[in-house]
Amino acid sequence: MTQERKSQVSIIGAGPAGLMAAEYLAARGFAVTLFERMPSAARRLLMAGRGGLNLSHSEPLPTFVSRYGDAQTQLKPAIEAFPPEALRQWAEALGQETFVGSSGRVFPKAMKASPLLRAWLSRLRDQGVELRLRQEWRGWDSDGRVLFRQEDGSEATFATDAVLLALGGASWPRLGARGEWVELLRTRNIEVRPFRPANCGFTMNWRDHFRDRFAGTPVKNVVLSFQGRRLRGEFVVTGYGLEGGAIYALSAALRDAIAAEGKAVLRLDLRPDLSEAVLRDRLLRVGESASLANRLRKGAGLTGVAAGLLREGTDVPREADALAARIKNLPLTLTATQSLERAISSAGGIAWGEIGPDYMLKRLPGTFVAGEMLDWEAPTGGYLLQACFATGLAAAKGVASWLER
8 A cells, every 4th residue: 555644543452353343454565553441452362361261262164153142143254254264374473273172162272362362462562552551531622633531630642643432341440441431422412322231240149058058150061051052061159149151051041031021030941851750750760768969969969069059949749750850940140240341252343334345434524443352242161352353354345445545
């Protein structure tokens, strides 16, 4: 690209979406300045890396895209343009070889984020990207320059040819994504749908004895059912209720049911590999005269937290038919979601009708958006990061095309 002056692009937010956009635009010859309110870049990425840094998932792309629910139509072009395999190749070009785990999830072999982030930031420096830290975006001044609050409380402006916002959602605010940009866009008549917790835990009214004994204990190899959907997985009993992978996979439906009805009844199959008839026969062989603990242990193979779950709520039936039915269909009543601040991610954000296919805000020409600012949600399993990377790249392509026109 031949220009007398390099077009200046300001990217606000140094998370995965912003960093990916910066890399693409710098490689195209634009002058890129990356602004971040925190003292360092990509803090949420580093936090995700503590659990192994689940970058993406290896399942077939149509199934992968379907995980985005109501937003799959809008996200499909970006993810097809930068699919999981492309993300793996990108990571490996940074010296971070990846592998597919037994669950189909994709991880770097280092099993943490810091080596990848160091290599990425080094590449961006080599490309000439300027990273400015402790810069809190405060909108635009009267002349259209982007406005920032400095660490000392003073304000500064920055002239730019295009702006790409990648400010994140509203979960884990201590890592930088506080959702304070919402009002700045609403004053420009941009529709922003309210943030809600996603991939979150739920409140259960445990009895004190159960809570004291089992808080922090995993429940493994069970099938969870809600609103016609069944999935096998595991979760963790907490002092407040339930959390963990299988709960997160159902969290959107559970959250919406609680919002509409005040509660959600989740059902567990504690012995998914045994039919109800087989369970009944095994319980009959133990006999009703045995203690409940022995009947559950000898007849159903249930001890510890699984047996404890059966005792929560209504009385446990002693008759074999009813007890087998309860083991295969145990209701747990969830009464509330955990707060947005404790959620892994957030639903809500900029309405899709506000942006074009190039990720530019229709009401603000020259301003592009990416990542968790947009109104989408997805379960854990690599889908969150994949969409952040993909939309960051898609928005950067939109910036380049708009400036080059």
